[in-house]
Each structure stands twice: as C-alpha cells, then as structure tokens.
Amino acid sequence: MITSPPAPLDPGELDALKERARGLRVSIVTMLEAAKSGHSAGPLGMADLFAALYFKLLSHDPEQPDWPNRDVLLLSNGHTAPVLYAAMAHSGYFPVEELGTLRRLGSRLQGHPERSALPGLENTSGPLGSGLSQGAGYAHVIQHLDHRSDRWVYVVMGDGELNEGNVWEAAMYAAKYELGQLIGIVDRNFIQIDGDTEDVMPLGDLAGKWTAFGWHVMEVDGHDIAALVDAVNAAKAETSRPSVIIANTVPGKGVPFMERDHTWHGRVPNAEQAAEALRALTDSGVTR
Template sequence: MHSDVAQARSLNTSELEEMATRIRRSIVEMLEKAGSGHSAGPLGMADILTALYFRILRHDPQNPDWDERDIFLLSNGHTVPVLYAAMAHSGYFPVEELDTLRRFGSRLQGHPERTSLPGLESTSGPLGSGLSQGAGYAHVLQHIDRDPHRFVYVMMGDGELNEGNIWEAAMYAGKYRLRQLIGIVDRNYIQIDGSTEEVMPLEDLRGKWESFGWHVLEIDGHSMQAILDAVGTAKAVSHKPTVIIAHTVPGKGVPFMEYDHRWHGKPPNRAEAEEALAGLPLDAKAEA
C-alpha cells in the first residue's frame, strides 16, 4: 500500500468520532434487519474498531492479502457486526451488503468466517481462541520472518477471559517476548448471564496480565485520543507484548441499552431501532 493511499484513509480525531457514530448506526440497522445478533458489545467497541480501521492498521481494502498488512483478529466473534461495519465503511465491500447480516448464504455470518469474506483473518466462534492465533502470527513475524514493521492486534471480550486458552496464550506470548502482539480487552463488565464480577470475577485484571509478562495499559475505550496514544505506546514497547484494557460502556450511544447485560445477545426491534438511530445523529455537514 502506497503512503498516499494510507493517508487518504487516515482520519483526524473529529472525523474518527463522526465515523464511529456512522458505524454505530450501521450496527443498529443491520441487527434490526437481521432480527438476531449481539447489540451491546459491538456498540461499545465502535470507537476502538474505528480507530483501528481508519487510523492505526496498515491495510488496503483493495488488496486484502497485501503482504505488508497488519493482522487484526476478532476473538470475541459474536461482536462481529462492529467489524463488518468498519470493514464496509473503509471499503472492503459495499455498505449496502450490511443488510444481509445473518441471512442464509450471506458472506456476513453471525460469527466471522474467514474464507467467505476477503479481509477477515480468522474464523471465530468458540471463545478464547483468538489470542493463541495472534501469538502464533506474532511469533512467526518476530522470530521466523524477522519483520519488525508488522503488528498483530487481537480484540477480546472481558467475559471471554474466563477461558483458560487465553491464559495459555498469554503465558506463551510472555515467554517469547512477542512485542509485535497487541491485545485489546473490551472491559465492559457484562457477559450474557450478567456482570462479569458476579459470573466469574476477574478481580485484579492488570495484575493478572502483568504476572504473565505483559505490559499493561488501561484507557477510556471511548476516547479516540486515548486509543491512539495507547497503541502508539504499545508499538514502542520493545521487550514484551502489550495488552490494552479498554474500559467501555456496553451499548454505548443508545441510552436504553447502556450497562444492561440483557442487550448482550439481543437485537433491537423496529421501534427500538428508530429510537436508537434518533439518538445517533450524524453531522449535517458530513452528510451534505
């Protein structure tokens, strides 16, 4: 990807915030049309995915298999509406195709399926697998290809950290000092059955990651500048992997969904979608 292509896709902070609103609107619309799917997590992760796809990642939607691209893995695959929306708005496929979410034969399945859509790096259904996949990618980049310029980003849910596979991968990445591996935890404190701290307490999450040999950053997952700064710091860490614990609001931008675990795996109906969209206005100048 030439630098002019990268620059054309790189948005400033206010433009990123506007794009995040656009992505949230797409999430609401596609879930309502699908009649099934997950609402709270995708809405809460919209700022992070916007920052990644429109500012951080080295990628080229016109050449998804570009040899010099960064790798993004969505480990908590049920939140895939936010990934589809980010990919569509950045040019991987037409935005209109978002309306086919979860339909029979659609490329946009309820969990990402790698071979069905160019630009998807992995298939993720069972929780807990993404960090192992990311550690494998990063090990090859760092210790076999010896390519220091590419990074592997793994998005995880906090409820997903109940999976033991996550901590096996964390131990592996710490041992091999995989500096090109950057984990991001969507710390929204909910999972399908309720609060993470009631279902299975994560307690000292920072301390857990540090004990496995990771550099840990904690941020407001809705602050674009904080997201950009954290990734910049993570890329500068030269001797260990980094995890960014991003504190987010589940259902962010839709007040009747915010902080309510019942929206973890429920889509809005038509009336609820209209109410949600009314609260997610786009800048009039951006629409002109």
C-alpha cells in the same frame, strides 16, 4: 526496549474519527434490526475502538486484502462481528449495502466471522478464548521466522472470554517468546450473557493479572479515541514484550436504553427500538 511513539492526533483528525465511530454505530443498529438476531451491546461499545483501528492505526489496504505488509486484526469475541463488518464495509472491503445481509442464509456476513467467506477477514471465530492463541502464533512467525519488525498483530477480546484458560496459556507463551509485535485489546464492559462479569466469574485486578503474566499493560477509556491511539502507539514502542490495552467501555454506547444493560448482550432492537436508537445517534452528532 522502548522506542519513541508517533505524534498524537490533531483535533480535525480526532473529530473525523469520532464521526466514523458514530457512522459505525448507525450501521450496527440498522443491520441488527434487519437481521432480527445477533448481539447489540458489545458491538456498539467497541465502535470507537474499531474506528481508531481501521481509520488510523492499522496498516491495511482494502483493495489488496492479502497485502503482505499488512497488519493483522483477529477478532476473538466473534459474536461482536457487526462492528467488524461495519468497519470493513466503511473502509471499502465490500459495499456498505451488503451489511443488510447480516446472518441471512448464504450471506458472507454470518453471525460469527468465517475467514474464507470474506476478503480481509483474518480468522474464523466463534468459540471464545481462541483468538489470543491465534495471534501469538501469527506474531511468533512474523518476529522469529520472517524477521519482520514492521508488522503488528492485534487481538480484540471480550472480558467475559477471559474466563477461558486458553487465553492465559497464550499469554504465557507470548511473554516467553517476547512477542512485542502482539497487541491484545480487552473490551472491558463488565457484562456477559448471564450478567455482570464480576458476578459470573470475577476478574478482579485485571491489570495486575496481565502484569503478572509478563505483559506491558495499559488501561484506558475505550471511548476516548485519542487515548486509544496513544495506547496503541505506546504498545508499538514496547518491543521486548507483548502489550495489552484494557479498554473500559459502556455496553450499548450511544443508545441510552441499551447502555450498561446486560440483557442487550444477545438481543437486537425491533423496528421501533431501532428508530429510537437511530434518533439518539443522529441527535448526538459525533461521539463524546
């Protein structure tokens, strides 16, 4: 069953979201340089998506992290935590200044999210491939036990983690139980730690795979915020099956010397590189 989606973004709102994404990228570079370890390419590539989620799409309340009417966002590819932390801080879950504690001993902001460490974190993630199973279970409870039709579960995944069989078991489960309130988002940036995804373990016709598993599939430019918002609205309008959005992104987006270079998957900038990256982000104004 398909219902009517809400109206698209107006130009002023779109520009504000683009500026939000740029701000997230600035925070990502700054916190990674301070931490001296972590992952750069993926978080930078997902900044537009997280700006759209936290500042437009998610129903959430930073002052009530456990608000019972909230939507749920599960980060499956936990190593991209800097973009999640940046979005949460800029939303008001904790002070932006705390981003400077990333990966420090005793910090609430560890290299992979720990659910009990920070209000607003919905899952602990690190081992890849588990997020969609968590999301499917959560969506099943919302739909079939709580009988709620006004909450959605979002699961953000990396394309490299689709090598994990657990993802496809969860995909079958979600289709079987018609989990229309489950929205998967794949960061399709074509890199993983050892190189190009199509060299390491080819995903081939990724949209065709999800379609064959019974999902409603959309593919968009992951840096086109308006397209991301439209895709999520279309997913929410499809109530009889789960939806997946394949978001094609550029790893390292916004920092020219990092873009499309898989070696930045698990590297961070030194002080000189961070300064160059911040200059590029400042000169660029809003994204796109």
